[in-house]
Amino acid sequence: MSRFCDSLPVLALLSLLFFYSEASVHFYRGDKFVGKGNAFVVHGGSEGIYSSLSNQNDSSIAANGDAYIRFERIIFRRNSEFTNFRSGSVYAVIFEVEDRESIGGSAYGGQRAVCCTSDLAKLGVCTEGQVIHRPSTINPDWPQVFGVSFNMDDEVASLPSISIQITKTGMYNLYFIHCDPRLKEVIVEGKTIWKNPSGYLPGRMAPLKNFFGFMSLAFVLLGVFWFSQYARFWRDVFPLQNCITLVITLGMFEMALWYFDYAEFNETGVRPTGITIWAVTFGTIKRTVARLIILMVSMGYGVVRPTLGGLTTKVLMLGATFFLASEVLELVENAGAISDLSGKARLFLVLPVAVLDAFFILWIFKSLSATLSKLQARRMMVKLDIYRKFTNALAVAVIVSVGWLCYELHFKSNDVYNERWQKAWIIPAFWQVLSFSLLCVICALWAPSQNSTRYSYSEDASDEFDRDETSLTLIKPSPISSKDVRSVPDARPVQGSNGFSSGGDLEEEKTE
Numbered sequence: 001m002s003r004f005c006d007s008l009p010v011l012a013l014l015s016l017l018f019f020y021s022e023a024s025v026h027f028y029r030g031d032k033f034v035g036k037g038n039a040f041v042v043h044g045g046s047e048g049i050y051s052s053l054s055n056q057n058d059s060s061i062a063a064n065g066d067a068y069i070r071f072e073r074i075i076f077r078r079n080s081e082f083t084n085f086r087s088g089s090v091y092a093v094i095f096e097v098e099d100r101e102s103i104g105g106s107a108y109g110g111q112r113a114v115c116c117t118s119d120l121a122k123l124g125v126c127t128e129g130q131v132i133h134r135p136s137t138i139n140p141d142w143p144q145v146f147g148v149s150f151n152m153d154d155e156v157a158s159l160p161s162i163s164i165q166i167t168k169t170g171m172y173n174l175y176f177i178h179c180d181p182r183l184k185e186v187i188v189e190g191k192t193i194w195k196n197p198s199g200y201l202p203g204r205m206a207p208l209k210n211f212f213g214f215m216s217l218a219f220v221l222l223g224v225f226w227f228s229q230y231a232r233f234w235r236d237v238f239p240l241q242n243c244i245t246l247v248i249t250l251g252m253f254e255m256a257l258w259y260f261d262y263a264e265f266n267e268t269g270v271r272p273t274g275i276t277i278w279a280v281t282f283g284t285i286k287r288t289v290a291r292l293i294i295l296m297v298s299m300g301y302g303v304v305r306p307t308l309g310g311l312t313t314k315v316l317m318l319g320a321t322f323f324l325a326s327e328v329l330e331l332v333e334n335a336g337a338i339s340d341l342s343g344k345a346r347l348f349l350v351l352p353v354a355v356l357d358a359f360f361i362l363w364i365f366k367s368l369s370a371t372l373s374k375l376q377a378r379r380m381m382v383k384l385d386i387y388r389k390f391t392n393a394l395a396v397a398v399i400v401s402v403g404w405l406c407y408e409l410h411f412k413s414n415d416v417y418n419e420r421w422q423k424a425w426i427i428p429a430f431w432q433v434l435s436f437s438l439l440c441v442i443c444a445l446w447a448p449s450q451n452s453t454r455y456s457y458s459e460d461a462s463d464e465f466d467r468d469e470t471s472l473t474l475i476k477p478s479p480i481s482s483k484d485v486r487s488v489p490d491a492r493p494v495q496g497s498n499g500f501s502s503g504g505d506l507e508e509e510k511t512e
């Protein structure tokens with residue numbers, strides 16, 4: 001199992017070099033219009049944007065205090081065989097989410113339409129064939145709607161290259177819309193640039209840059225503590241501590257890579273594909289190895305049993321399955337993430353990871369139940385105390401996780417239009433903090449020390465730990481008969497080199 005901990009990163013990274021990710025700059029490469037009601041629509045992007053800052057001393061281009069959405073070389077293209085008519089306008093519609101009711105309308109309380117219908121035209125509220133929009137009650141200049149038409153025989157129609165200043169913090173949406181059924185084969189090409197006052201990061205992602213900076217520092221401090229202990233007592237290190245060392249190392253790389261990923265993204269507007277993939281992969285490997293370590297510890301590996309025996313294959317299969325499911329989910333979430341919206345496909349990918357996590361939890365607590373019972377029955381009090389603390393920490397982590405999941409579901413179910421985007425970064429940040437806290441507890445319980453051998457497997461351990469346990473309930477220890485109890489002769493306390501009595505330690509070693 002220790003070889004597994006050492007070789008897993010190399011195996012995982014080799015298969016992930018060919019994925020591609022987009023940028024915060026929104027590119028349109030032949031996007032086709034899709035029918036939505038009586039309109040034809042292309043979603044151009046959705047991002048949280050903070051308002052422009054009037055006084056900003058930062059001289060860098062990315063953080064000059066301006067916030068805007070800029071159109072660059074946006075063109076609409078139609079096939080040459082469909083150029084024998086002058087078309088209606090193709091619109092670019094930009095609105096803040098609070099002004100969503102300003103787009104579209106309905107006649108006589110009927111179905112809401114984006115394009116003006118004949119009934120609405122008769123009421124005099126719009127012109128038939130155009131996009132319905134009304135000035136916002138908060139800002140009369142919004143929503144921003146402008147368009148362009150195809151002249152006779154034209155294959156291409158171009159939108160003007162303009163920059164729209166953002167003066168109000170909000171979630172902004174861009175849609176390209178037309179109402180002419182004859183233009184159903186039209187495609188969109190070009191790009192739009194969305195910028196916040198501090199850089200090109202979408203508003204929902206912007207706080208994560210600083211968060212991963214703090215997490216990098218936290219992992220460095222944990223690494224200094226752990227590696228200093230590891231160097232001092234390297235002769236007494238056992239396999240479980242090697243796996244913990246691997247998790248800390250992976251965590252340091254993951255946090256640093258995420259920070260550099262967001263910093264580069266914020267500065268250039270283009271997400272660095274390589275850094276993103278490496279950050280996702282290191283994070284997925286770290287989570288997989290961490291779960292496997294917790295499972296192995298629960299089974300007593302390295303503490304009360306030298307190997308996992310026949311369970312090794314099952315553990316590795318569960319770990320590999322979790323790695324693949326989590327890697328796919330994380331790549332979809334991060335590689336190619338442009339808008340501040342979450343797709344339904346991502347929700348579907350969450351389900352396998354959630355099921356595997358539940359399986360991990362059940363197996364972990366089943367194994368802990370058996371291990372605790374056996375430690376109590378054999379009166380291995382030092383190890384029993386550590387395992388009780390470990391069980392309590394896991395129980396608290398699970399309870400907190402369930403509570404946070406309920407809050408997350410409440411948060412997302414009541415935020416259909418992403419109006420609470422400024423607080424959305426807290427959700428992924430919480431899981432990072434929780435996993436780091438649990439790692440700190442494990443490091444405190446099994447830190448390398450001169451007494452590490454007291455917590456590791458010894459040859460006196462019973463072969464019962466090699467058997468696969470299937471019961472989920474705690475096994476009550478059977479009464480120990482007097483003939484099974486070894487009498488310990490009275491002995492004078494042995495004076496150690498420091499002058500203190502070590503009789504307690506000797507007695508503990510005998511009982512183990």
